Amino acid sequence: MVIAIIAQAALLLYHQSTTWCDFFPFNGVRFTKASERRVEAAVNFILMTLPLIGFGLRWAPLMKFGLVYYVALFAIECATWWAPYFFGASQKWLDIYTRVHSKTINLLPRRERNPMPNLEHLILMGLTLLAAASTWIGYREICVGPIPSLWIGWVVGIFLTVGTASQMVGNAKIPNENITQGS
Numbered sequence: 001m002v003i004a005i006i007a008q009a010a011l012l013l014y015h016q017s018t019t020w021c022d023f024f025p026f027n028g029v030r031f032t033k034a035s036e037r038r039v040e041a042a043v044n045f046i047l048m049t050l051p052l053i054g055f056g057l058r059w060a061p062l063m064k065f066g067l068v069y070y071v072a073l074f075a076i077e078c079a080t081w082w083a084p085y086f087f088g089a090s091q092k093w094l095d096i097y098t099r100v101h102s103k104t105i106n107l108l109p110r111r112e113r114n115p116m117p118n119l120e121h122l123i124l125m126g127l128t129l130l131a132a133a134s135t136w137i138g139y140r141e142i143c144v145g146p147i148p149s150l151w152i153g154w155v156v157g158i159f160l161t162v163g164t165a166s167q168m169v170g171n172a173k174i175p176n177e178n179i180t181q182g183s
Contacts, residue, residue, distance in 0.1 A: 004131075004138025005055050008066070011127040012048040016041060018120055027120045028100040047073075055138060063139055068150050070132035072157030077125050079165035081117035089115050093168045 019041045022029045029037065051069060054062025084093055085108070097115035105119040117125070139147065 001055060001138040001141050004066075004134040005052065007127070007131040007134040008048065008052045008055065008070075011124075011131045012045070012052065014127055015044050015048065015124065018124070019044070023120075025104050027118075028102075028104050031100045031103075051135060055135075058142060060143065063135075063142070064150065065153075066135045067139055067147070068153030068157060070128060070135050072153070072160060074125065074128045074132055075157060075161040076164050077121070077128060079161045080168055081115070081121055081125070083165045084115045084168045085111060085117060086114070087169050088112070090168060 018027050019029070019037055021027075024030050047069060050062050051066025053059070054064075054066055084090075084097075089097065093115060094113065101115065101118050101121075106116050107119055107122065108116045110116065136147075
């Protein structure tokens with residue numbers, strides 16, 4: 001259970017620091033609007049704090065929320081980054097990526113003009129996956145027996161993931177004649 005709390009806290013601290021602090025070229029915070037940072041920080045602070053409270057107080061409803069939340073969050077992160085990387089991006093996502101993330105540290109090979117997960121977000125996905133796995137393990141340590149049916153949470157998570165992927169990839173084909181060599 002201690003590892004779950006540490007992983008959840010590490011994810012929360014990493015996310016909040018990379019949302020608020022300018023670590024360019026590691027992140028693109030300097031290219032975001034203050035209103036964008038406020039919304040992202042507030043929503044994620046609330047959602048990432050709930051499982052921490054649940055595990056800290058051993059309160060089952062918030063612990064169960066964490067079981068669904070971290071898996072759904074990881075799926076949404078993948079839908080946001082990996083789907084456009086492999087299948088192309090919607091124009092809206094391409095515009096946001098170009099403005100905020102295109103000048104940050106990228107380790108992956110370029111795939112035409114497709115957005116690619118930068119180093120900041122690769123680390124974020126790793127921490128999210130660690131939080132998800134340790135939350136499951138921590139829950140099993142505290143609550144022996146079958147894991148409760150979480151089908152409503154999974155349905156909501158699938159809906160959000162599919163919605164995210166469709167917004168990020170929708171109308172993704174960018175004509176090849178608009179792609180310049182060497183970019």
